Amino acid sequence: MQVRTERLILRPMTPDDLPALRRILADPVAMEAYEGAFTEAETRQWLERNLRRYEEDGFGLWAVDLADDPGVLIGQCGITRQRIEDDEVLEVGYLFRRSHWHRGYATEAASASRDWAFRERDAASVWAKIRDTNIASMNVAIRLGMTVRRRFTVRYRGVDMPHLGFAVDR
Numbered sequence: 001m002q003v004r005t006e007r008l009i010l011r012p013m014t015p016d017d018l019p020a021l022r023r024i025l026a027d028p029v030a031m032e033a034y035e036g037a038f039t040e041a042e043t044r045q046w047l048e049r050n051l052r053r054y055e056e057d058g059f060g061l062w063a064v065d066l067a068d069d070p071g072v073l074i075g076q077c078g079i080t081r082q083r084i085e086d087d088e089v090l091e092v093g094y095l096f097r098r099s100h101w102h103r104g105y106a107t108e109a110a111s112a113s114r115d116w117a118f119r120e121r122d123a124a125s126v127w128a129k130i131r132d133t134n135i136a137s138m139n140v141a142i143r144l145g146m147t148v149r150r151r152f153t154v155r156y157r158g159v160d161m162p163h164l165g166f167a168v169d170r
């Protein structure tokens, strides 16, 4: 799977992306909504889990490269299967390196991922599970045409985190 947008390439991650992933996942500012920076072990588990998703589901979070600098991951974006309370949904996820925020890359990559889910998975809806403190992420969801559908709590890293469920229908 490879998707091109005007400025970006979405492609499968590989183990070689670990150092670039670390730049996102070990950054305490980028990882605020995840209750802080990941340890080295958590970063490796994240990558391994994502590679497993490609095998098991045929999709996952993809590496996002700049089209004019291919092979250098500046972010991650894609579709994963997620649970929201008792429901299983397809979620668009997006995490970018702080040096590449505020340029519209997350919205561009997430729009392509949303469209991929509608086109290739025949999804009726695409969701975004967003912690209620994560305003930048909510703004991406709004730019994707999403609206708030529900509220729920996620327990993650020992913390109860209120979340909003955003979604857009095909």
Ligand SMILES: CC(C)(COP(=O)(O)OP(=O)(O)OC[C@H]1O[C@@H](n2cnc3c(N)ncnc32)[C@H](O)[C@@H]1OP(=O)(O)O)[C@@H](O)C(=O)NCCC(=O)NCCS
Pocket (backbone or CB within 6 Å): 029, 030, 031, 033, 094, 095, 096, 097, 100, 101, 102, 103, 104, 105, 106, 107, 108, 129, 130, 131, 134, 136, 137, 139, 140
């Ligand atoms: C969530 C996250 C990806 C959002 O990043 P972002 O930079 O705010 O979003 P975008 O890449 O869509 O950029 C939008 C901004 O670029 C600006 N922009 C500049 N050039 C642009 C262009 N050519 N096209 C579109 N927007 C552009 C927009 O005006 C907007 O500005 P603002 O940040 O002042 O509102 C980022 O905050 C992040 O990686 N956070 C950490 C991980 C995380 O929490 N992920 C979400 C979990 S639910």
